[in-house]
Amino acid sequence: MIPFHRPSIGEAEIAEVVDTLRSGWLTSGPKVRQFEQLFGAYVSARHAVAVSSGTAALQLALEAIGLDRRDEVIVPTYTFTATGEAVASFGARPVLADCRSDTLNIDASTVESLITPRTKAVIPVHVAGQACDMDPLVCLARRHGLHVVEDAAHAVPTTYRGRPIGSIGDLTAFSFYATKSITTGEGGMVTTEREDLAARIRRMSLHGLSGDTWSRESDQGTRFYEVLDLGFKYNLTDVAAAIGIHQVHKADEMWRRRREIAASYTKAFTALDTCTPPREMPYGTHAWHLYIVEVNLPALTHDRDELMRRLRARGIGTAVHFAPLHLHRAYRERFGYAPGAFPVAEQIFERALSLPIYPGMTDADVAEVTQAMRDTLGELRR
Numbered sequence: 001m002i003p004f005h006r007p008s009i010g011e012a013e014i015a016e017v018v019d020t021l022r023s024g025w026l027t028s029g030p031k032v033r034q035f036e037q038l039f040g041a042y043v044s045a046r047h048a049v050a051v052s053s054g055t056a057a058l059q060l061a062l063e064a065i066g067l068d069r070r071d072e073v074i075v076p077t078y079t080f081t082a083t084g085e086a087v088a089s090f091g092a093r094p095v096l097a098d099c100r101s102d103t104l105n106i107d108a109s110t111v112e113s114l115i116t117p118r119t120k121a122v123i124p125v126h127v128a129g130q131a132c133d134m135d136p137l138v139c140l141a142r143r144h145g146l147h148v149v150e151d152a153a154h155a156v157p158t159t160y161r162g163r164p165i166g167s168i169g170d171l172t173a174f175s176f177y178a179t180k181s182i183t184t185g186e187g188g189m190v191t192t193e194r195e196d197l198a199a200r201i202r203r204m205s206l207h208g209l210s211g212d213t214w215s216r217e218s219d220q221g222t223r224f225y226e227v228l229d230l231g232f233k234y235n236l237t238d239v240a241a242a243i244g245i246h247q248v249h250k251a252d253e254m255w256r257r258r259r260e261i262a263a264s265y266t267k268a269f270t271a272l273d274t275c276t277p278p279r280e281m282p283y284g285t286h287a288w289h290l291y292i293v294e295v296n297l298p299a300l301t302h303d304r305d306e307l308m309r310r311l312r313a314r315g316i317g318t319a320v321h322f323a324p325l326h327l328h329r330a331y332r333e334r335f336g337y338a339p340g341a342f343p344v345a346e347q348i349f350e351r352a353l354s355l356p357i358y359p360g361m362t363d364a365d366v367a368e369v370t371q372a373m374r375d376t377l378g379e380l381r382r
Helices: 011-023 030-042 054-064 081-088 108-114 134-144 195-204 213-217 238-249 251-269 304-313 329-335 343-351 363-380
Strands: 047-051 072-076 093-097 119-122 147-151 171-175 188-192 291-295 352-355
Touching (some): 011 238, 030 047, 054 147, 054 171, 093 329, 238 251, 291 343, 343 352
Parallel strands (some): 072 093
Antiparallel strands (some): 047 188
């Protein structure tokens, strides 16, 4: 079986975790700080705050801009539910937008018509590791006094016009879940250029306390603390950060391998009339967190799901990214969305198929996936 994903964990990560376990300091401490410094430098961000998940990163970013139940936030419908639920967790309304057919990212041309006096922010999602076209979005946000909170769960190491994703919007939320381009098992990071937002996020990630455990236990600290606000329990542990430290060190190496795999897939699929490879836009570097093929349904006798079943039978793991938010029951019942509202996202969802792409894949693995895909598409061709 070639799985859809396998994390790239090596001896350096294992040794760092063992060192952490032997140190006696397991929760947020010196290795979290080291991880924050490394990652912040990697994405050219002035401030980086490590947290327990990408969802926590989004929630803390939205809390830092003062989101409350009276507000609205513009969110692409073509994304994972975490993007929308982070908004809904404050009682605010996620206002959904359609996506572009070329990048699968939020369509900036549809955003302005969605802005109301209640709009607080817009959340562009860099789907699969392809950067959103940020200039129009940032210009629009500045003109209307909105915050830009980037969902960069897929975007390591994505760039946009020469700048790493992580320092463009007001705040950027990253995920280090097990399937992500770099991982800590579970974890996330918020980056920002603003010291005040970073300080707020750091405080609110640990109950709104005046100081974290590490600072209180250090020689310069004090064991007294005060609850300055009612926060969350979203801090990252040193055990997780120990993995992240070495994931950052080899992030470029892992990206180069994913890029090679993507190029091999694209070369094999470009001439087919049964599917369309993903497009790489000229304005930035694609992280290739996902490789999303769009199946040409009119050319086939069966749907995308049958293609997935047949690939599975041949030992190839695949996935679907994403079922648009407006098609899920929770979003229909709570916010009144309905099928048909966002036609581009729906069409992409019906055709999207994510193939395995991870650094541990051998050339033989890539060839096997490629051949299985070509053979199965051939079997299903009209």
